[in-house]
Amino acid sequence: MSAIKTLALVAHDGKKDQLVAWAKLHKLALGELTLFGTGTTGGRIEAEVGLPITRLQSGPLGGDAQLGAMIAEGRLDGLVFFIDPLSALPHDVDVKSLLRLAILYDTALAVNERTADALLGVAHT
Numbered sequence: 001m002s003a004i005k006t007l008a009l010v011a012h013d014g015k016k017d018q019l020v021a022w023a024k025l026h027k028l029a030l031g032e033l034t035l036f037g038t039g040t041t042g043g044r045i046e047a048e049v050g051l052p053i054t055r056l057q058s059g060p061l062g063g064d065a066q067l068g069a070m071i072a073e074g075r076l077d078g079l080v081f082f083i084d085p086l087s088a089l090p091h092d093v094d095v096k097s098l099l100r101l102a103i104l105y106d107t108a109l110a111v112n113e114r115t116a117d118a119l120l121g122v123a124h125t
């Protein structure tokens, strides 16, 4: 696998605290990468972690679709997407589409913390 240079960070509302805590823990490693995020997630990463991140639309307003397009265009190496397995979402079709494209294009994909650690190459704590 070639090294990851561009990484998107996304979390559903019930998982945002976990993603912010994970990003704080791995700020140094994440700081080496060009980061993208959906609107609300990206805003929290910027404000609470202090990492520069390009914010797309909020997920329900097309942010997942924008990330899918980036994957289709070969502009994203990895996706850390903390999906909330306990909540139904109005934009579930967009989430499915994003995951489908990540699989189709063999994008490095982590949907939980342990796998995100592996993706980033850091030790699980």
Ligand SMILES: O=C(CO)COP(=O)(O)O
Residues within 6 Å of the ligand: 010, 011, 012, 013, 037, 038, 039, 040, 041, 042, 057, 058, 059, 060, 063, 064, 095
């Ligand atoms: O809903 C999302 C992903 O499906 C995330 O969007 P926000 O980061 O804007 O909350």
